[in-house]
Amino acid sequence: MRKVSVIGVGQTTFGEHWSLSLRDLVTEAGIKAIENANVEGKDVQALFGGCMASGRFIGQEHIGALMADQMGMNPVPAYRTEAACASGGVALRLAYMAVAGGMYDVVAVGGMEKMTDVSTEDAAVALAGAGDQESELFNGATFPAIYALMARRHMHDFGTTEEQMALCAVKNHGHAVHNPYAQFRKAITVENVMDSGYIASPLKLLDCSPLTDGAAAMVLCASDKAKEYTDKPVEIAASAQASDTLALHERRSLTGLHATEVAAKDAYKQAKIAPKDIDLLECHDCFSIAQIMALEDLGFCKKGTGGKFVEEGNTDFGGVIPTNLSGGLKAVGHPVGASGVREAIDVVRQLRGDAPAPVQVKDAQIGLSHNVGGSGATVVVHAFKKGF
Amino acid sequence: MWRNIPERYNLLGTHCQTCGKYYFPMRRVCPTCRRKGKLVDAKMPETGKILSYSQVFVAPSGFEHETPYFLAIVELANKATLLTQIVDSKADVVKEGARVELVFRKIYEDSPEGAIAYGYKFRVV
Ligand SMILES: [Zn+2]
Numbered sequence: 123m124r125k126v127s128v129i130g131v132g133q134t135t136f137g138e139h140w141s142l143s144l145r146d147l148v149t150e151a152g153i154k155a156i157e158n159a160n161v162e163g164k165d166v167q168a169l170f171g172g173c174m175a176s177g178r179f180i181g182q183e184h185i186g187a188l189m190a191d192q193m194g195m196n197p198v199p200a201y202r203t204e205a206a207c208a209s210g211g212v213a214l215r216l217a218y219m220a221v222a223g224g225m226y227d228v229v230a231v232g233g234m235e236k237m238t239d240v241s242t243e244d245a246a247v248a249l250a251g252a253g254d255q256e257s258e259l260f261n262g263a264t265f266p267a268i269y270a271l272m273a274r275r276h277m278h279d280f281g282t283t284e285e286q287m288a289l290c291a292v293k294n295h296g297h298a299v300h301n302p303y304a305q306f307r308k309a310i311t312v313e314n315v316m317d318s319g320y321i322a323s324p325l326k327l328l329d330c331s332p333l334t335d336g337a338a339a340m341v342l343c344a345s346d347k348a349k350e351y352t353d354k355p356v357e358i359a360a361s362a363q364a365s366d367t368l369a370l371h372e373r374r375s376l377t378g379l380h381a382t383e384v385a386a387k388d389a390y391k392q393a394k395i396a397p398k399d400i401d402l403l404e405c406h407d408c409f410s411i412a413q414i415m416a417l418e419d420l421g422f423c424k425k426g427t428g429g430k431f432v433e434e435g436n437t438d439f440g441g442v443i444p445t446n447l448s449g450g451l452k453a454v455g456h457p458v459g460a461s462g463v464r465e466a467i468d469v470v471r472q473l474r475g476d477a478p479a480p481v482q483v484k485d486a487q488i489g490l491s492h493n494v495g496g497s498g499a500t501v502v503v504h505a506f507k508k509g510f
Numbered sequence: 511m512w513r514n515i516p517e518r519y520n521l522l523g524t525h526c527q528t529c530g531k532y533y534f535p536m537r538r539v540c541p542t543c544r545r546k547g548k549l550v551d552a553k554m555p556e557t558g559k560i561l562s563y564s565q566v567f568v569a570p571s572g573f574e575h576e577t578p579y580f581l582a583i584v585e586l587a588n589k590a591t592l593l594t595q596i597v598d599s600k601a602d603v604v605k606e607g608a609r610v611e612l613v614f615r616k617i618y619e620d621s622p623e624g625a626i627a628y629g630y631k632f633r634v635v
Pocket residue numbers: 526527528529530531540541542543544547548
């Protein structure tokens with residue numbers, strides 16, 4: 123297998139883009155990534171795009187062709203991946219495999235979702251499709267409710283508190299203040315979270331990531347050719363993915379994502395690293411409890427101690443493992459198909475030294491991105507290494 | 511879906527006679543034994559205990575009129591687990607470890623024409 127590097131990144135601002143369509147968003151992100159990579163459009167040999175539910179949200183499928191068409195890339199082959207909220211991470215992994223396997227030298231990866239054209243109730247139904255239609259949504263289980271069931275059991279087994287969960291959101295908002303692409307660039311307090319009203323107890327409105335429109339894109343290149351395009355390539359040191367049951371109730375545990383553990387172990391082996399070698403993390407905090415479980419399942423702290431780990435400041439800027447310095451899904455926003463690519467982009471920015479100054483980790487060498495589909499039925503983990 | 515009705519009305523799941531595990535809802539393949547697993551239909555027990563619960567305040571389409579409602583993950587007497595609504599129970603008894611039993615109820619009103627789906631729910635004993 124060949125080594126693969128990221129040579130360019132780009133994204134739209136995340137938020138409610140009432141004046142922009144899905145095709146506007148993905149085209150903007152794609153062109154930014156191609157310009158940032160300093161490649162010519164004709165050098166790009168294939169497109170991979172993650173998108174979860176465009177059929178539900180805007181009535182449009184055939185997203186691969188739409189990307190190639192709108193970006194003026196015809197006739198290059200174009201692929202759409204769907205793995206719920208991990209659609210973007212899966213697109214990145216497939217693009218990585220296509221270059222690592224020697225099929226292509228230069229490919230583009232996108233992630234996108236246009237979520238705010240439908241009502242909140244209809245969006246809830248679309249998102250619940252990430253779980254098990256027949257045993258979860260049929261019984262009235264929304265996506266927040268599924269994570270609430272994990273949160274409640276985590277509190278029961280380990281004494282995790284609602285305040286500790288709230289702190290995850292508070293810290294992520296604090297980071298997003300510096301992120302020009304974030305949906306919410308506004309600091310919040312634990313009190314704000316506690317007073318924000320239950321969506322599905324114990325999760326409150328401000329424990330939950332929002333509905334967001336946005337797209338993110340990157341350009342990958344065989345590492346031995348990357349220097350032709352950029353002085354600051356970032357190598358993909360590991361690409362790992364794992365699956366688990368679609369429905370939460372059939373998992374071996376309600377308090378962690380086994381697929382995260384499996385993917386992380388594989389990624390650490392590929393990159394020959396351990397959690398202590400990692401300088402920063404972008405994890406999938408679709409809900410505050412998800413960040414606590416991710417820290418445990420990725421091996422940054424022991425099972426059950428994630429709440430305390432956050433409370434002690436270990437995930438802050440300057441802490442043991444600075445986490446979601448972008449603002450995370452909570453504050454950057456969560457266009458479901460885009461988030462996996464956006465998480466990777468924010469790691470790449472840190473390793474290039476291109477992150478916003480107040481949250482730029484000094485001399486960052488290795489970063490990890492973690493992307494979850496549904497309630498953990500798909501998990502994708504990528505490790506990135508500074509390549510210059 | 512109408513084809514799921516027997517499963518939902520009778521709380522019908524799957525028993526793997528090879529490894530002994532019970533599954534709900536039904537499966538075509540035992541994830542542990544795969545093609546070696548000998549699977550038969552099995553009626554699930556009507557009692558169990560709550561492993562985790564949540565009270566839902568913001569509902570998806572079709573459930574708007576029922577909020578707030580309790581959801582729980584229940585472990586049945588044969589160790590199979592399922593996700594269900596908890597009804598007819600005071601809020602302060604819906605807790606981890608609470609014993610529950612099966613009841614049949616309307617699940618949701620399907621369409622503007624009024625098709626109604628029935629299925630399993632549980633209540634605290
Ligand atoms: Zn078996």
